[in-house]
Structure formats: C-alpha cells, structure tokens
Amino acid sequence: MIDFLTQLAANPVVTNALWPAFLETLLMVGVSGVATVVLGLPVGVVLFVTQPGGLAHNRPVNVVLGSVGVNITRSVPYAILMLSLVPFTRWIVGTSIGPIAASVSLTIAAVPFFARLVEAALREVAPGKVDAAHAMGSTRFQTVWKVLLPESAPALVAGVTTTVVTLIGYSAMAGLIGGGGLGRLAYNYGYQRFQPDVMVLILVILVVLVQLVQWAGDAVVSKVDHR
C-alpha cells in the first residue's frame, strides 16, 4: 500500500498533470453550472407559468418550449449532443478545444434537465399560496419572484446540487473531445497507457468531489428550509 502511494506520488502524471486537470474540471463544471442556473431557471419558470391553468397559461409557448426545446434536447444522449455541437461551439467561443468550449455543450445539455427540476419544484408549492398572493394584490411577476421562488427554495437548491453532480459526470465525457480535465487524464493515462493507479486516484478524486458538492448542497437546503 505504502509502495503504491510512493510510486503514485512520484508519477509525473500525478505531480505535473493532475492539478491542472483538476482545475480544468472545476472550471468546466463551474462555468457550465452557473450558465445552467442562469438560463435554466427562467426556462423552468416559463414552463411552469405557461402550463394549462398556470399563472400566464399559454399553450403555444408551453408546447414549443416543453416538447420541442426541452424534451428533444433531453432525449439526445450527451455524447452525441457534444459532438454535434462542435460547429456551434466554434462559432460561440472561437474554438472547440478547452474547458470553456466544453462548457457550451455541457450547458446546453444541462439547461433542459435543470429547467424540468425547476418546474417540478414550483409545482410543489401549494396552490393556496398563489391564491393568497393574488388576493393580496401581487402582480404575476411578484407572485413568481416573492412567493413561488422563495417557497420552492429548498427544492431549487436540491435541483442545483443534482445538476452540478450530473455536470461533473458529463464533464468527464466532455474531456474526451478536447475539454481536458480529469476525464481526459483518466482516458489518456489510466486507459490508453494502462496506469491503473492513476485511474484509481482520479476515481477517488471524483467521488470525493461529488460527495463535497452533495454535502454543501444539503447544508444549504437545510438552511433555506423553514418547513
């Protein structure tokens, strides 16, 4: 065991490549995570308010956004979505290589996923609270902003956690087509050059990372949950 660790510590892959790869993974997950929340939250809200009987029910918008936008994107496997988005990514960030480029396809894959979680979270808010908001004279915007979102905060935060964990998984795949990061490292050294110790180490790092994210997410949930 000691042997295994000293050997690993001396491995140039670990000493030189691991830290930058780890940072690349964090960058991919961080950028796409923030972008997903910023874009996915409004999409989820629009899905919720435009549903039949909703605050601003609007069948065309709901159908186009829900069926076409969200469901179609969600039914494409990430590996294929990522490859098919290469031209689009090049157009947006000028290159299809690197963590920032990888964040484009990660975001596009995660937004519909997160939007559905947002929609489900809003649906959990008791309709009576919306009635109360209206009876007191709230505008629709105030009902969403001051009532629906705060009331669903625990579920929304849990949704962010789930999304970030999913992004960590996807980021490993994104690494293979030039995103870099721990996924790339595991593929290059752990798989192609057959260094099982590197593979194990990266696995452990990913497991710990996911645990940390989940733990932090749960901590925030219990902070915002007053039920």
Place this chain on the structure above:
Amino acid sequence: MIAVTDLKKVYRQATREVRALDGVALTVPDNSVHGVIGQSGAGKSTLVRCIALLDRPTSGVVEVNGTDLTAVRSADLRRARRRLGVVFQHANLFDSRTVADNVAYPLELAGVGRAERASRAAELLGLVGLAENADAHPAQLSGGQRQRVGIARALATDPDVLLCDEPTSALDPATTGEILDLIAALKARLGLAVLVITHEMTVVKRICDSVSLLEDGRVVESGPLTEVVGAFGSRLSESLLALPPAAGADSAEGGTVEVLDVGRDGELSALTTASRHFGVDFPVVAATVERLAGTTFGRWRVQVLPPLSPDEVVGYFSANGVQAGVTATTGSVR
C-alpha cells in the same frame, strides 16, 4: 360593505357544465358578520373565490364599498384588493418568511417602507395576540396561531371587508371558539363587513348577525339570524335549533307537535300556557333551547295524547301567535 348581485359561475368541463353559482345575491353591511352555510359542493368556496376575483364570475356584480370589482382590471383590481382581506381555511402562509414578514407582505406590495412595515406588522401581531412570535416561522406555530397570522395578514392594508373561507374547519373546538371571538372582536373594533363561509352551525351561532343557506349554487334561505331562526320550519331554523334524535317517539300513541318559542326570557313557555289551557300534560319528546344574537329560542317536540288532537293544539298555538306544527300523527287518533 359587500353587495353581490346575480352572481353566476359556470365551470365548463369536457362533457358537462357545472353551475357552481346560479344567481347568488347577498349584502353584508359594515360592522356585521354574514355567514354562508351549505353542504359540500354547494358552491361556498366558489362564492369566496368569485368575490375575491380569484376566479372570474361568469356574470353578475361584486361590489365592495361601491366599486364593482368585476369591472376593474389589472392595476386597478390589485389596488381594489387592498380594501378586501381574505382568510383561508389553511391560512396559506408563506413558509419561507417569518411571521412578521408574512404580515408585512401586503404592505411590501403597497410600497410601504421597511421601518413602517415592521412597526405595522408588530402592531397587527399584537392585535391578534402573537406579538411574541414575530420572528418565528409559520412551521413553528400551531394551527390556531397560523390562522391568527393569516387574519393579521389579511388586515395589514386596513381593509373594510374580510372574506373568510372556512376559517376554523381545520381547528379543534376550543381553538375554533378563540378564532371566532377574535374575528368578532376585530369586526367590532374596525367596523368590518365580514363574510364567513362555513359548514359548521357553531360558527353561525357564535358570530353571525345574518346568514344565508347556499344549496346547489343558489341562496335558498337568507336573513338576519333572529329572523331565519324564528321562522318555524325553515331549514336554517331546524339546523340551528337541532333536536336530539328521539328514538321511537313517532310511534307513540296520539301525535307529536312542534312548538317554536321566540324571545321568552323569564316568561312562561308557550307549552306551559297550553298545558294549563287544555288541562293536560304534554310529554316532551325532544327539546332544545339556544340564545342566538341576544334572543332566546326554544324548540319543543311534544306528544299530544287522545282525546286531544294535534291539530287542535296547533290551532290553539296559532291563535295565540305561537308558531307550531304537527310533526306526526298515528293511526290511533279518534
């Protein structure tokens, strides 16, 4: 004041139409409580939702202080709603806010500044007896306390009108009494026009000045409490002066007669007078006495034995201005 005229609400479903409200009219003057009672599905919640414009009535007029709410839209409607507080069965508080912030919510909408909101919320919580719980979250309160917060919140914008949809249906009897007393006290203090929806007779007995019976979306009986209770044989009178079940009484010899005594505090019951007149006893099968809106009501069901006939007894009561009727005659009469 609330004035509802010919209010109709039709829900269209795939295959059929539900006439939830079918021409409802009622008036609630300031400084009074009007109860609307009815069975499940009668349209009680629909009535409140239509008056608060949470649902748009199919037709009809809903006036609050002379403004027809069905005629105003968007910003004007939101402003009009500040004159009208709504109390819900399950309080519908916002769990993410503290008690004080729940009460301050309508003030926030009205653009009241932070400091003034805080002092007004404290004042309102004092009014409902919850000054100590300002910083608690709704989940930490009992059902009765939550309803108090709901009432404080409904009163935040100084409304003239309070709509309550089954405000005590989720509460135990003791807490029900407290909440009803609170509503009555606030009505008197603030001169509110209060509309209370309920399916419980105790609510009507305890706080209502007037009452309507709603059935299949129509008002079938309505009036001041003393009037409807004093109307012999009316549905509200029979429900508010409910008799205990009297087993086997109807098969008794002779027949039974029912008598309604109104406002005979300290006087002889009509029954005693009749007993002296006919020189016979009238065995009591069932009876109830209630004091409602300051008037004592007595409802007696008594047995009339041959050779006296129930009709004769009823005739005597009518001649003396006492409401009475035959409830049963058996074959053995004459």
